[in-house]
Structures are given as C-alpha cells and as structure tokens.
Amino acid sequence: MGFARGAGFLLRGLRLWRERPRLMLLGILPAAIVAVVVLALLATLAFTADDLIDWATPFADDWDAAVRGLVRGALYLLVLVGAVMLAIVTFTGLTLAVGDPFYEKIWKEVELSIGGDVPEHGVGWIRGALDGLVLVAFGILTAIGVFVVGLLPVIGSIVGAVAGLVVAGRLLAGELVSRPLEARGMDRAARAALMRRHRGAMLGFGICVQACFLVPFGGILVMPAAVAGATYLAREALELSPRG
Numbered sequence: 001m002g003f004a005r006g007a008g009f010l011l012r013g014l015r016l017w018r019e020r021p022r023l024m025l026l027g028i029l030p031a032a033i034v035a036v037v038v039l040a041l042l043a044t045l046a047f048t049a050d051d052l053i054d055w056a057t058p059f060a061d062d063w064d065a066a067v068r069g070l071v072r073g074a075l076y077l078l079v080l081v082g083a084v085m086l087a088i089v090t091f092t093g094l095t096l097a098v099g100d101p102f103y104e105k106i107w108k109e110v111e112l113s114i115g116g117d118v119p120e121h122g123v124g125w126i127r128g129a130l131d132g133l134v135l136v137a138f139g140i141l142t143a144i145g146v147f148v149v150g151l152l153p154v155i156g157s158i159v160g161a162v163a164g165l166v167v168a169g170r171l172l173a174g175e176l177v178s179r180p181l182e183a184r185g186m187d188r189a190a191r192a193a194l195m196r197r198h199r200g201a202m203l204g205f206g207i208c209v210q211a212c213f214l215v216p217f218g219g220i221l222v223m224p225a226a227v228a229g230a231t232y233l234a235r236e237a238l239e240l241s242p243r244g
Contacts, residue, residue, distance in 0.1 A: 002200040002204070003200045003201070003203060003204035005200070005201050005204065006173075006201030006203060006204025006206075006208070006233065007204040007205060007207075007208045009201070009205050009230070009232045009233045009236075010205055010208045010222075010225060010226065010229040012228070012229055013224075013225035013226060013227070013228035013229030013230075013232065014222070014225040014229075016110075016225060016228050017221075017225065023105070023224075024106070024224045024228075025224075026105055026224065027099065027102055027103060027106060027223050027227060028221075029099065030098040030099025030102055030103075031095050031099065031219060031220040031223040032220050033098060034091060034095045035091070035219060035220050038094075041087075042084065042087060045083050049080065050072070052079075053075050053076055053079065054072065057071070057072060085164050085168075086140060088213050088214065088219075091213060092172050092175065092213075092219075092223070093137075095219075096175065103179070103223075103224070103227045104179070106224055106228055107179055107180055107227055107228065107231040111180065111231060111235070114232075114235055117184075145163070145167070165210055165211065166203070166207060168206075169203065169205075169206030169208075169209065169211075170202060170206050171206070172209055172210055173203070173205045173206030173230065174191075174195065174202065174206075176226055176229075176230035177195060177202070177230045177233055177234045177237075179227075179230070179231075179234075180231050180234040180235070181194065181234050181238075194237055194238070194241055197237070197240075197241070198240075205230070209222060209226045209229075
C-alpha cells in the first residue's frame with residue numbers, strides 16, 4: 001500500500017458521516033471537550049506571550065527600538081507557532097485518553113461491517129488512556145523539535161513545520177492503527193513489523209489526518225473518521241500480511 005492508498009482510508013472513514021452519522025457522533029463529545037480546553041489555553045498564551053518574552057529578554061531593552069521589536073515579534077510568532085504545533089500533535093493523544101470507550105465503539109462497528117475475524121474485547125479504557133498519554137508525550141517532544149528547528153534563519157520555520165507535520169502524522173497513524181491490532185493480541189514489536197511493510201500508507205494516512213487538524217474545528221469532525229479509517233487500514237494490512 002502506498003501514500004495515496006493511505007490517504008484514501010481517511011476518505012473512506014469520512015464517508016461514514018453520511019452512512020453512519022449516529023455512530024460518528026460518538027466521537028464528537030470527547031474531541032469537542034479537548035478542543036475547548038486547548039483553544040482556551042492557546043487564547044491565554046496569545047494574550048500573555050508578549051509579556052513573557054519581554055521578561056525573558058531583558059538584554060534587548062537597550063537595543064534600537066526597531067531591532068528590539070523585530071526580534072521580540074519573531075519570538076512571539078515562534079512561540080505561538082510552537083504552541084499551535086504542540087496543540088495539534090497532542091490533540092489526538094488527549095482525545096483518545098478522554099474518549100477511548102467512544103472510539104472503541106466506532107472501530108468495533110467498523111470491524112463488524114467488514115466482517116471476518118473481529119475481536120470481542122478492546123484494549124480497555126485504562127490501557128487506551130495510557131497509550132493516549134504516551135502519544136501526548138511524543139507530541140511534546142515533536143513540538144520542542146519543531147521549535148528548535150524553527151530557530152534556524154530563513155528556512156527554519158518552513159522546515160520545522162513540514163518536519164513536524166510528517167513526524168506527528170506518522171506517530172498519529174501508529175497510535176490509531178494500534179487499537180484494532182492490539183485487540184488481536186499483537187504486541188508492540190509485532191505491530192511495528194506489520195506496519196513497516198506499509199510505510200507509505202501509514203505516512204499518507206497520518207499526514208492527511210494531521211493536516212485536517214490544522215483546519216479550525218477540523219479535528220472535532222475528523223477524529224471519528226480517523227478512527228474508522230485507521231481500522232480499515234489495519235484490516236487491509238492484516239489481510240495482505242503473509243499467512244502462517
């Protein structure tokens with residue numbers, strides 16, 4: 001499976017909004033709760049970041065006003081970009097930690113619609129929440145990396161944003177796909193070995209989902225579709241894997 005095929009799994013999940021709207025609405029509540037909290041924190045930062053930057057850069061007080069304003073303005077923009085990236089890359093982990101029972105219902109219903117071997121039980125809320133928090137931790141590390149790369153002159157912000165999108169998308173895809181695989185008793189090593197054979201699809205799926213999160217309120221609507229799309233991706237990967 002290639003990049004385009006991976007992106008197609010998200011489109012397949014989005015079609016469920018038309019085919020199974022009640023099922024998809026299950027994913028709205030936890031995503032909306034997390035989105036409200038995250039947006040409130042971002043708004044607070046936007047109003048206070050300039051004061052924090054002034055406090056953190058006392059050495060610039062004696063600089064020329066134009067230079068001082070340019071440097072502090074660039075730092076303000078960099079802080080906001082880093083915060084937005086942090087919010088984006090941790091949104092999925094937080095949402096999964098809060099709403100795992102809702103998303104388990106979605107992927108189970110998708111499994112039943114496909115037929116074949118369907119797990120009777122998921123990974124459980126506690127394990128699902130812990131996995132979501134692990135994704136949050138990786139998201140924080142990604143955001144720090146994006147911030148550091150963004151300090152490079154001229155190309156830093158562009159390279160950092162692209163790298164952040166790719167890395168966060170891959171992490172996101174891995175976490176979403178892990179649910180139906182782990183429910184089948186596959187440990188981390190087995191899951192990684194399976195999905196390494198489908199790197200292109202994983203990247204295509206993850207980047208497209210992550211890009212949708214950049215759209216205002218996109219994460220709320222896309223999250224349940226991403227869970228469904230990841231289930232389709234996991235099932236096809238299992239069907240394509242060598243038997244025995």
